[in-house]
Amino acid sequence: MARSKTAENYVASTSVRKGNNTLRFLLPFIVIINVLLLWFFISYINLFPAYALPSPVAVLKSFREEILAGRLINDIIASLWRVAVGFVLSAILGIPIGLWLGEHLRARQAFLPILNFFRFLSPLAWIPFAILWFHIGDKPAIFLIFMATFFPLVLATMSAVDTIPSIYFRVAQDYNYKGIELLTKVTFPAVLPQVITALRVSYGIAWVVIVAAEMVGCQDGLGYGIWEARNGLRLDSAVCYMIVIGVLGMAIDRLLNQLTKLPNVRWGYER
Amino acid sequence: MKDKLTKSRLILENVSHSYGAVAVLNNLNLVVNQGEIVVLVGPSGCGKTTILNLLSGHIKPFSGTIEREGIIRTVYQHDGLFPWLTVSENISIGLRSVEDGSRSKNELQELLKLIHLEDFKDHYPHQLSGGMRQRVELARVLAGDSDILLMDEPFSSLDYQSRLRMRHELVRLLKERPRTVVFVTHDIEEAAQLADRVLVLSNRPATICRELHINAPKPRGVTDNIVNENMNEILKELGLQAFHDNSIN
Numbered sequence: 029m030a031r032s033k034t035a036e037n038y039v040a041s042t043s044v045r046k047g048n049n050t051l052r053f054l055l056p057f058i059v060i061i062n063v064l065l066l067w068f069f070i071s072y073i074n075l076f077p078a079y080a081l082p083s084p085v086a087v088l089k090s091f092r093e094e095i096l097a098g099r100l101i102n103d104i105i106a107s108l109w110r111v112a113v114g115f116v117l118s119a120i121l122g123i124p125i126g127l128w129l130g131e132h133l134r135a136r137q138a139f140l141p142i143l144n145f146f147r148f149l150s151p152l153a154w155i156p157f158a159i160l161w162f163h164i165g166d167k168p169a170i171f172l173i174f175m176a177t178f179f180p181l182v183l184a185t186m187s188a189v190d191t192i193p194s195i196y197f198r199v200a201q202d203y204n205y206k207g208i209e210l211l212t213k214v215t216f217p218a219v220l221p222q223v224i225t226a227l228r229v230s231y232g233i234a235w236v237v238i239v240a241a242e243m244v245g246c247q248d249g250l251g252y253g254i255w256e257a258r259n260g261l262r263l264d265s266a267v268c269y270m271i272v273i274g275v276l277g278m279a280i281d282r283l284l285n286q287l288t289k290l291p292n293v294r295w296g297y298e299r
Numbered sequence: 300m301k302d303k304l305t306k307s308r309l310i311l312e313n314v315s316h317s318y319g320a321v322a323v324l325n326n327l328n329l330v331v332n333q334g335e336i337v338v339l340v341g342p343s344g345c346g347k348t349t350i351l352n353l354l355s356g357h358i359k360p361f362s363g364t365i366e367r368e369g370i371i372r373t374v375y376q377h378d379g380l381f382p383w384l385t386v387s388e389n390i391s392i393g394l395r396s397v398e399d400g401s402r403s404k405n406e407l408q409e410l411l412k413l414i415h416l417e418d419f420k421d422h423y424p425h426q427l428s429g430g431m432r433q434r435v436e437l438a439r440v441l442a443g444d445s446d447i448l449l450m451d452e453p454f455s456s457l458d459y460q461s462r463l464r465m466r467h468e469l470v471r472l473l474k475e476r477p478r479t480v481v482f483v484t485h486d487i488e489e490a491a492q493l494a495d496r497v498l499v500l501s502n503r504p505a506t507i508c509r510e511l512h513i514n515a516p517k518p519r520g521v522t523d524n525i526v527n528e529n530m531n532e533i534l535k536e537l538g539l540q541a542f543h544d545n546s547i548n
Binding site: 193203293 | 355375378382383384396423
């Protein structure tokens with residue numbers, strides 16, 4: 029019977045997955061250990077002078093120093109806050125606008141060139157305007173994050189709507205889905221897997237941009253930390269900030285990745 | 300749940316349709332009576348699906364009139380289920396017009412039982428086999444107050460054995476919940492097994508070139524004489540029987 033066959037396939041695929049799990053975690057761990065050993069080795073034989081390539085020990089010391097001084101935690105919170113606000117703002121505006129543009133051919137034709145134009149403008153080009161309009165503090169950084177993520181999100185959502193199989197809309201018509209209900213119960217869930225992917229990509233952009241954004245017009249934040257380390261020629265401290273930026277970026281991406289495990293979006297990744 | 304037939308009828312009168320310069324239908328007349336299973340067969344591209352789209356109202360005819368009486372639902376070839384909804388939620392779409400909450404809950408349970416998928420009610424479509432998915436589609440169109448089912452090659456994406464099983468399943472479901480059915484297929488065997496009336500369509504622009512009434516009781520086996528006889532008739536009409544005769548000579 030079809031019923032038992034599907035159940036068997038299920039069991040088979042989960043047990044194969046479990047067997048691969050140990051290796052899946054072990055392999056990246058081995059690579060990281062080796063990269064660290066290489067770093068140790070290069071700084072041990074003094075291939076580069078210590079001020080140009082800080083040793084792992086120096087970086088560990090500066091970690092201790094930054095944490096004890098309270099700077100690191102403060103900078104982490106400042107950066108996370110700016111990215112969160114800018115990113116949430118652009119998601120709240122970008123996704124609905126993308127849905128609307130996806131559904132209206134004329135509007136899409138009208139707005140596509142200008143959206144593309146702004147997408148290709150590096151967000152860093154907005155730095156002078158950001159400072160002039162929003163002075164210093166959180167606002168210019170939030171503005172830059174918004175400019176960096178809004179356009180990719182709108183465009184990704186819009187093209188996702190464009191690729192919805194027409195059969196879903198026929199079924200929706202058969203069962204009288206109209207207006208806002210059509211949007212929230214058919215169009216949006218149909219693009220949700222792609223929107224989640226777009227969110228992950230644009231979050232990546234946001235995290236890259238925040239470092240540059242905080243180098244000007246800010247008095248704290250991870251980007252400011254690196255800038256200050258550069259000014260003081262403290263590359264050990266810069267590396268310490270770089271490690272924090274990389275690890276935090278990965279951690280938040282893992283969080284966003286949890287969204288792809290929601291049962292009502294699994295279909296978008298499994299077939 | 301509707302387990303009795305209510306008034307339903309479909310009438311096409313002098314309907315012609317064309318896509319650009321290509322005439323698809325030419326003065327087609329068709330009356331589908333209440334409770335009847337009408338199967339349309341014909342060469343591919345002859346306009347079978349166009350007829351279904353006209354009946355459902357998705358497209359308007361170039362000329363002629365179409366009368367519809369009753370609530371119409373369509374079963375699609377595949378992918379007609381929303382992949383972001385579970386089996387239960389997909390079937391519940393068919394119950395949207397039912398306002399009484401407890402009635403719709405009961406009906407959902409009945410339908411799940413009817414298609415033998417109670418254990419799969421929380422599964423998503425991509426976790427089911429093709430046959431199971433089509434059973435869910437059948438449950439959805441049978442839900443609520445539907446009167447007429449339009450079926451567009453609903454089993455054509457299944458393997459042969461699942462197809463045979465689904466034909467029996469459809470006959471069984473229609474015994475419990477009678478509906479008026481217009482069924483489009485290229486599968487002559489399917490037509491002979493399921494139909495009360497087979498309409499053989501000509502090449503484009505499509506006209507009805509043969510009408511066969513099959514009165515034998517259902518379910519009908521693939522090897523039943525009545526099925527074979529009617530298959531022969533349809534094949535002859537489609538000009539396919541000739542190949543068979545030649546190959547013997």
